[in-house]
Amino acid sequence: GGGTLSGGKKVANDVAKIISEVYDLADRFFYGFKGSISRLASGVARFFGLTEKSDKPDLRKELQMATSCQRCKSIEEMVERLSDDITASVKTGKASYQDWLVIYPNRIIQGTNLPESIQARFAEKTIPFLYIDNKAGASSKMPNDLGDNRRTAILNSEAVKIMTIFASKGYDSQRVAILSFDSLESLPKENPAEVGYVAMTRGKQSCHIYYVERTKPVQILEEVITRLF
Secondary structure, three states, X not given: OOOEOXXXXXXXXXXXXXXXXXXXXXXHHOOOHHHHHHHHHHXXXXXXXXXXXXXXXXXXXXXXXXXXXXXXXXXXXXXXXXXXXXXXXXXXXXXXXXXXXXXXXXXXXOOEEHHHHHHHHHHHOOOOEEEOOOHHHOOOOOOOOOOOOOOOOOOOOOOXXXXXXXXXXXXXXXXXXXXXXXXXXXXXXXXXXXXXXXXXXXXEEEEEXXXXXXXXXXXXXXXHXXXXX
């Protein structure tokens, strides 16, 4: 059971009530608080004997379910798979458009204007999107081009957010899709490992990685996944 006071009175129920009230209060102040610490809370509850559940979460299985790596034959196939994955998640009710964040290391990948290609495909698939960029890197061919909208974009709108990895720093989403993970090594002034860490930690619920070539960043990622799984 729980602990006791100096007088011998058991306080298990009081502790349970306190944890429950703090838990609910924190969730009201910090949206999503319950989801982010549910495992921690359940662990604390088991420690204090506040629940009869003795099963432990399988972190390896949860990580495997939350991580997806797909090798594609081309940039075009990569964008196609991305749009299909987003559409499928919305149709099955597993996610909303708002839950998705699409990021990439560079705007130009293998001679392809990646954000422009993504926007064109999303428009064709009627996937609502919000392209976030500065004026210098924005696509001039798409109607979604708003110039420098990094500060004015409505991030909680019901739309998929599209931006570079650098622009995504400090911004989290339920699902993050990282395109051209293999091109991380082509960044001239940045540490690929640091950029990759920023990209993969943007997702709260799941991380979907797409690549074409098995470059060093991909090989290292595969080694880490193999060890974990």
